[in-house]
Amino acid sequence: MPGDTRRLGEFELIAELFAPLAAPGGFGLTDDAAIITPPVGSDVVMTKDMMVSGVHFLPDDPPDLVARKLLRVNLSDLAAMGAAPHGYALGLSLPPEVGDDWLRAFAAGLAADQREFGIALLGGDTTSTPGPLTLSLTAFGFARQGRLLRRSGAHPGDAVFVTGTIGDAALGLMALRGALADPDGFLAGRYRLPRPRLAAGAALAGIASAGLDISDGLVADLGHLCSASRVGAVIEAALVPLSSQARRSIGHRPALIGAVLAGGDDYELVFSVPPDAAGALERGILGAGVAATRVGRIVAGEGVRVLDATGVDITPENPGFRHR
């Protein structure tokens, strides 16, 4: 990893780079713990994701983008529950080759996203490791009691919607590996810097019957919703919303539709809505600055099937990335 050899000790590192990011409840990161005070009538919503160098990002990825992706995949989990973000705790296991320059750029990425999402650092831990750089982030949000968006709750007859466009991140990863043209860098950008759908998630918490974010792939994540709800689902491939860049790629190589349906890392939301709410959503009532598109329906049974425009089953055989 580029950057100076580390010179700062743990305490200097915290004081110089991370204390300026601290929330009031983080006590300037000088205490053993932090406090979180939800508004009256709200619960604390908590989620945790880890990222390992060489597994979830590349050692030469820009450190500020690594920081922002780490934050955003966690914020996406809060969005999936309909929670408003509040703050986060950060764990860093640092190998010797990660220098102060890398850490400064990483902290600058956190600072940029703290401003964008109105959150701050509450605490954490730094340790040394002989192995790869390992990042752990626990994010906290607030949700009104009884208004949580869950994976369970979908019923046969509900419509299935997604936010935004699907498949850009999977195509972007192919582009970053040189396997696809990406002239304006849009697809790679969608892979590198997810946009957590916080406003949409909050708006859906009172409307959707079930929902989650798309990290493993549309088919796999809708499958998780179906398992938790004990239902099945049918996706009409022709309805899946594509960016113009993704549409151009698939125009050249139609087999890429498999990557769109099974590829992960979009961090859009997939959710089910009762039939009487579906019409309002299709007329744009969500109004959270992001399109919601109907892509299919919940059915009795189990599993997710994908049909093409002629009704032929084109369900991918390997429906989504299984993280380990």
Add this chain to the structure above:
Amino acid sequence: MPGDTRRLGEFELIAELFAPLAAPGGFGLTDDAAIITPPVGSDVVMTKDMMVSGVHFLPDDPPDLVARKLLRVNLSDLAAMGAAPHGYALGLSLPPEVGDDWLRAFAAGLAADQREFGIALLGGDTTSTPGPLTLSLTAFGFARQGRLLRRSGAHPGDAVFVTGTIGDAALGLMALRGALADPDGFLAGRYRLPRPRLAAGAALAGIASAGLDISDGLVADLGHLCSASRVGAVIEAALVPLSSQARRSIGHRPALIGAVLAGGDDYELVFSVPPDAAGALERGILGAGVAATRVGRIVAGEGVRVLDATGVDITPENPGFRHR
């Protein structure tokens, strides 16, 4: 690390080993996030610690003890703030050589301590890693608003107390390395399985002016209290409470007093109390099943000095372990 090669995938691992540990707010670990609802008038207290194989524990340490130490060092941070434990989130970065047997024993250790401390699992993440096994734990507790025990708040004239006995863990680590006799295994046990002083921390939240837990060593951690409170402190070495096992070791090798004063991992509490409360504490008013012993006093200025029984300054030159 001993154990079968892993056969369980991420989802099976969660379903078989970790879902049985889940708290109600963890939704059986099937959702994207968990909820935490503090009692009315209480805040959520949050702390996070990581442990890396080969840095914080040894690859052949018993997995159940690794799990319990990971939990307990975090519970000790909650104790240091005077918070009552509620639950935790767990992050695991698993290298290929960590097998299902290791993970089953690890989960059994978590289950044992969940029963002992009345806590449960709220969520987490598992990832693969090519590097060492890396564990990340975020613990949550509740504290009555305005009753938090902080590092700042000590004043000149306050008495300095510790709970329990000091130095056992540092001597225990020496014993585990074969550098010290430990006939009954007491010292090694104190290193391997800390006892978070939760009842004492809760009782002190209304009495102590400042406090924290001893993870880096008595002198170093009292130094943290002094920095946060902008005061100094004097410790009288002859007052530092020792177990009979530690006293026997030091009787043979008086130089070990340095390891007692500067060694980490005791997870006792060090705290300051105003003069009018010190007498009551010395008469055993803390009453939380653990002794509190006066070891010195807060003074104006900065830094921690240690004096022997004749008043000679014997402050260790390297006051405490600096984690990286």
